Amino acid sequence: MRGRALMVQGCSSGAGKSYLTAALCRLYARRGVRVAPFKAQNMSNNAGVTPDGLEMSRAQLVQARAARVVPDVRMNPVLLKPEGDRRSQVVLLGRADPALSRLPWEARKARLWPHVAASLRGLLEAFELVILEGAGSPAEVNLKAGDIVNMRAALEADAKVLLVADIDRGGAFAHLLGTWACLEAAERETLLGFVLNKFRGDPALLGDATAWLAARTGRPTLGVVPYLPLALPEEDAQDLPPAGAAAREAPVRVAALRFPTVSNFDEFGPLARHPAVALSWVEAPSALAAADLIVLPGSKHLTTDAAWLQRTGLGAAVQERAESGALVLGICGGMQLLGRVIHDPHGLEGAAGTVTGLGLLDLETTLAPIKVTRNVQSTLLATGETVTGYEIHHGRTRAGGRAQPLLADGLGFRQGRVLGVYPHGLLEDAAFVRYLLGALGVSAAQLDPEAGLEAALDRLADHVEAHLDVSAIDDALFRGRAPRRPPRLVLVTGGARSGKSRYAEALVRRFLEPGEGALYLATLRASDPEMARRVARHRARRPVSWRTLETPLAPAEALAAAPERVVLLDCLSGYVANLLLSRYAAGEQSEAEAAAQAGDEAIAAALAGVDALLGAVRRAGKTVVVVTNEVGSGVVPAYALGRLFRDALGLANARVAAAADAVALCVVGLPQLLKGTLPEVTLDEGDA
Numbered sequence: 169m170r171g172r173a174l175m176v177q178g179c180s181s182g183a184g185k186s187y188l189t190a191a192l193c194r195l196y197a198r199r200g201v202r203v204a205p206f207k208a209q210n211m212s213n214n215a216g217v218t219p220d221g222l223e224m225s226r227a228q229l230v231q232a233r234a235a236r237v238v239p240d241v242r243m244n245p246v247l248l249k250p251e252g253d254r255r256s257q258v259v260l261l262g263r264a265d266p267a268l269s270r271l272p273w274e275a276r277k278a279r280l281w282p283h284v285a286a287s288l289r290g291l292l293e294a295f296e297l298v299i300l301e302g303a304g305s306p307a308e309v310n311l312k313a314g315d316i317v318n319m320r321a322a323l324e325a326d327a328k329v330l331l332v333a334d335i336d337r338g339g340a341f342a343h344l345l346g347t348w349a350c351l352e353a354a355e356r357e358t359l360l361g362f363v364l365n366k367f368r369g370d371p372a373l374l375g376d377a378t379a380w381l382a383a384r385t386g387r388p389t390l391g392v393v394p395y396l397p398l399a400l401p402e403e404d405a406q407d408l409p410p411a412g413a414a415a416r417e418a419p420v421r422v423a424a425l426r427f428p429t430v431s432n433f434d435e436f437g438p439l440a441r442h443p444a445v446a447l448s449w450v451e452a453p454s455a456l457a458a459a460d461l462i463v464l465p466g467s468k469h470l471t472t473d474a475a476w477l478q479r480t481g482l483g484a485a486v487q488e489r490a491e492s493g494a495l496v497l498g499i500c501g502g503m504q505l506l507g508r509v510i511h512d513p514h515g516l517e518g519a520a521g522t523v524t525g526l527g528l529l530d531l532e533t534t535l536a537p538i539k540v541t542r543n544v545q546s547t548l549l550a551t552g553e554t555v556t557g558y559e560i561h562h563g564r565t566r567a568g569g570r571a572q573p574l575l576a577d578g579l580g581f582r583q584g585r586v587l588g589v590y591p592h593g594l595l596e597d598a599a600f601v602r603y604l605l606g607a608l609g610v611s612a613a614q615l616d617p618e619a620g621l622e623a624a625l626d627r628l629a630d631h632v633e634a635h636l637d638v639s640a641i642d643d644a645l646f647r648g649r650a651p652r653r654p655p656r657l658v659l660v661t662g663g664a665r666s667g668k669s670r671y672a673e674a675l676v677r678r679f680l681e682p683g684e685g686a687l688y689l690a691t692l693r694a695s696d697p698e699m700a701r702r703v704a705r706h707r708a709r710r711p712v713s714w715r716t717l718e719t720p721l722a723p724a725e726a727l728a729a730a731p732e733r734v735v736l737l738d739c740l741s742g743y744v745a746n747l748l749l750s751r752y753a754a755g756e757q758s759e760a761e762a763a764a765q766a767g768d769e770a771i772a773a774a775l776a777g778v779d780a781l782l783g784a785v786r787r788a789g790k791t792v793v794v795v796t797n798e799v800g801s802g803v804v805p806a807y808a809l810g811r812l813f814r815d816a817l818g819l820a821n822a823r824v825a826a827a828a829d830a831v832a833l834c835v836v837g838l839p840q841l842l843k844g845t846l847p848e849v850t851l852d853e854g855d856a
Contacts, residue, residue, distance in 0.1 A: 171202075171292045172645045173327035175358075177302035177318055179343035183334045184365040186227045187400065188393075189301040191632035193235035194625045196297055198829050198844065200654060204291050205231035206325075207301040208284045208317040209246040211256065213431035213468045216592075217558040219787075222262025223247065223541045226434050230400060231301075234625045236656055238787055242287035246280050246316070251429060251469040251517070261287070264539050266516075277314045284316050285324055292325060297645065300327055307350035319355045328360040328644045336366035336395060341377055348385045360644050361390035363636065368395050391636035398624050400437075418446035420608055423459035425482060426451050427473040431466035431501065432560075432592045438620065439595045444610050453485035460608050461495045462486055464502030466560075466592060470510055470535075471517045474525070477505065483526055490528050495607055496586045498529070499595075503581070503588030504563050507531030516562055528586045530568035537562070544591050547576040553599040553769075554776070557591025565590070598772060623826045654679040654734070654791040655829030655844060657782075661798045661821060662834030667851065669706065669738055671832065671839045672795045674849035676736045677711075679791050685713035687732035689723050691742035706738075720746045724777075724784035733790055740796035740824060743781070744817045747774040748809075771816045778820045782827050796821050798833065 174192065178185045189205055196203040210225040218224060218239040228244040241262035249257040258268040258276065261283060268276055291298045304311075306318035322329050331347060333340040344362050351359075362381065364374075371392055378389035424436060426449040440447040448455065456462055464486070467473040477483035490496045498506040510523040511534040525531075543558045555575070567573075567581055571588075574580035580589035585607070594600040658675060662668035676686050688710060692703065707716060719726045723737055737743075748770055785792050799818050805811045825831045830844030837851070 171295045171297055173292065173298045173300060173322075173325035174360075174641065174645060175300040175302060175322045175325070175327040175329045177306050177322070177329055177331050179305055179307070179331065179333045179340075179347045181304050182337075183332045184393075185301050185303075185332060186231070187398070187628060188330070188332060188363070188365065188632060189299050190231045190234040190400070190625060191628045192299050193231050194629035195633050195638070196299075197234065197236045198626075198629065198655065201297050202237075202295045203235045203297040203299060204237055204240070204295040205235055205243050205301065206288060206291055206298050206321075207244050207303070208288070208321045209248065209280070209303060210244055211248040211250060211303070213249050213429065213466075214434045215247060215249065215259070215432065215560055217541050217543050217560065218262065219543065221542045223259050223264075223539075223560055224262060226432075227301075230621075230625075231299075233621065233786075234629075235299075236786055237295075237789075240291075242290050245283050245287040249431070249468055252472065257468075262541070266537070274314055277316055281316050281320075284321065288321065288325055298325065298327075300325060305347060306355065307347040309350055319351070319358070322358050323354065327358060328641070329358045330360055330363050330390065330641075332363045332365050334366050335364045335392075336368060340364055341381055344381060345384060348387070356385075359385075359387050361388045361637075361640065363391045363393060364389060365393045366395040367392050388637075388640075390640055391632075393632060393635045396628065396631050398628055400621070400624055400628070418444055419610055420445045420460050420605060421458055422447040422461045422463060423450045423456050424448070424463045424465055425477075425486075425502075427465065427467050428476050429468040429472050431468045432499075433465055435499075435592055435595050436463075436465070437596075439601060442601065442605075444605060451480065451482075453481045456482070456485045456489050456494075459489065459494060461497065461604070462489060464496070464498040464505055466499055467501030467505065469517055470501055470504060471512070471523055473501070474505055474510070474523045477526070487526055487528065490584075490586055493585060495604075496528065497604070498586075498588040500559075500561050500590055500592055501563075503529065503590065504531070504533045504561075504565065506586060506588050507533055507565070508568075509533070510563070511535065529581055529583050529588050530570035531565050531581060531588065532568070533563040533565045535562040536564050544579065546579045546591065548599060548603055549573055549576060551599065551603055553603075553772070555591075555594055555597045555600045557589075557593035557597065559590055560592065561590065563590075598775075602768075602772075620826075626826070655846075656789070656791060657785050657824075657828045657830075658791075658793045658844075658846065659740075659796065659821070659824050659828040659831045660793060660834065660839075661796045661825075661831070663798055663801070666798075666834040667837035667839070668795055668797075668834040670851050671834050671849070672736055672738065672793050673710065674851050675846065676734055676793055678847050678849050679734050679793075683713070684734070685711070685715060685732060686734045686736055687726075687730045688714050688716045689726055689735060689737040690716060690718045691720050691723060691737065691739060691746060693720055693742070693746070721750060721777075724780045727781070727784045727788055727790070727792065730788075730790070735788075735790055735792045736795070737781075737792065738795040740778075740794050740820060741817055744774050744778070744820050745813060747777045748813060748816060767812070770812060771819065774816045775819060775823065778823055782824065785827075794824055794828075796824070 176185045176189045212225050214226040215223050216226050216229045222241045224241050224244040225247050229239050232239040247259035258265045302318040333343045505525050506529045507525040508527050516535050539562050540559050545556050548555050571581040571583050574582040660668050660672040799814045830846045831842040832839045
């Protein structure tokens with residue numbers, strides 16, 4: 169059965185289409201609807217990599233995350249990566265296409281549309297709801313003949329369209345009425361209603377303006393969405409703060425060079441929000457004088473950005489600051505520019521030739537026709553920790569004798585206080601940021617980018633749901649009856665003997681279809697006879713149709729391999745304890761001594777295991793109920809390992825709660841709903 173389609177179009181760029189699309193994806197995903205995002209064509213140098221190694225826009229990757237689905241390049245079949253005012257690289261279905269990139273814009277449409285239409289049809293067949301995002305405005309009559317992303321996509325999908333205006337910049341009603349007037353009759357029929365986005369102030373100031381607009385268009389205003397500052401990845405370079413904008417006061421001053429073709433600048437978000445960091449984007453040599461850390465970010469066009477470094481004097485300024493002891497980091501193209509030379513024998517960036525780098529790293533790079541696109545894990549050699557990122561580059565780099573390895577497998581190098589890494593995303597990796605700030609003498613606070621993004625998406629969905637007439641959208645799409653399914657992730661927490669396990673089991677029974685069995689993932693180890701009896705009692709009260717699998721250290725792997733649709737993990741507390749204790753099993757020290765020495769490192773390792781579990785939940789598409797112990801109300805433990813466990817489990821609980829659709833706290837046998845919605849259940853008598 170073909171799915172339904174809803175489209176978010178804007179009166180202009182910057183109207184908030186991407187945010188609203190992400191909000192609607194999360195909103196419907198939380199209600200159990202199988203939903204996917206779609207943008208036919210995106211123009212952005214902020215890209216990422218899908219699990220199968222294909223390149224797509226960062227905005228659609230975030231929207232897929234909001235929809236709780238695995239990213240698929242069909243969600244963004246065409247990505248245009250600007251290399252200048254009049255040229256761009258065309259990425260079609262995740263692969264750079266040099267032949268299409270050489271064609272003028274007008275000649276591309278006929279070749280691109282069949283792929284766009286096939287991708288859209290495939291998503292509509294695979295999902296119950298596809299939420300499309302437009303680009304720019306559907307009223308750009310000069311571009312309409314080549315449209316593949318706005319009304320042509322809406323008509324192909326038979327989508328209901330929300331038309332969005334940014335009221336913060338003024339002229340919103342003229343924008344909405346003018347856009348409506350520029351549409352053809354068939355296009356106007358797709359319009360479901362208008363949305364006023366980024367509103368500030370008193371809604372009473374709108375007066376009867378929405379009625380005035382409805383009288384002229386026959387369409388209602390379905391929402392007035394207040395402005396909401398959120399830490400979500402930005403899509404366009406125009407969203408960057410102006411060069412030279414004053415940064416807040418903080419111990420570490422970071423200067424990021426604002427290349428003309430800067431790419432993947434969205435990865436700087438978590439670092440910019442770190443309490444120890446004041447980050448500024450710079451275009452003048454004088455701005456580097458006070459910087460503790462200078463970052464050369466990704467570059468979409470090395471030739472252009474190398475010339476800019478020389479023309480502005482920033483290249484010489486970076487060399488001077490590096491010689492005086494400043495910490496310098498280059499990411500991907502930025503690393504290549506820190507090297508000695510970059511060869512382009514195939515003319516990928518114009519005429520074939522060689523670009524001279526800054527010579528701060530003993531590296532020689534050659535651009536190859538086949539682009540590397542992959543997600544990677546590597547070892548940060550200075551600490552032995554695993555770091556995670558993604559590669560998108562044409563370069564093949566050879567290190568000379570002066571450049572020492574920073575990351576394993578040739579992914580990063582260092583020469584004195586000059587660092588270079590190929591993977592993007594390391595500024596979103598807690599271990600790498602700890603290392604980077606530690607090199608500046610700063611003890612970095614725990615970073616939690618995954619939980620931060622999940623919390624931001626949930627907050628955005630809550631905000632939009634409160635200010636948008638969702639019932640009107642449901643009526644148009646589903647005749648008022650949007651499909652509902654069990655939530656994807658439920659966290660049940662509580663103290664000892666609080667009834668949390670019985671409540672979780674009752675929820676699982678409610679989520680099952682008649683005759684269906686569940687998977688019970690047991691993480692506790694029966695370390696003594698009393699614990700063995702307790703485990704046996706728990707097992708005896710579960711239905712015989714449930715399969716029990718003991719997995720003290722690998723619940724993520726077990727979840728990924730499980731055929732069952734509904735899974736109960738009991739408990740997160742045991743899993744975190746196992747992760748902590750597994751670090752000391754082979755050592756000669758006591759657990760307390762080892763814990764006291766390990767500290768944040770042990771917690772970070774345990775949280776990495778929790779992140780792996782959450783990743784498995786997202787990918788599995790199952791309903792997973794997780795039981796844990798609430799540790800926030802107890803006294804401070806008197807011994808080191810107890811304090812370590814309390815801290816690790818508290819952080820793990822918060823991380824899972826941020827990702828969960830619903831959270832319940834059990835107290836004296838009574839479940840209290842803290843987040844989301846859950847069905848009412850009947851509790852059986854028995855042990856907690």
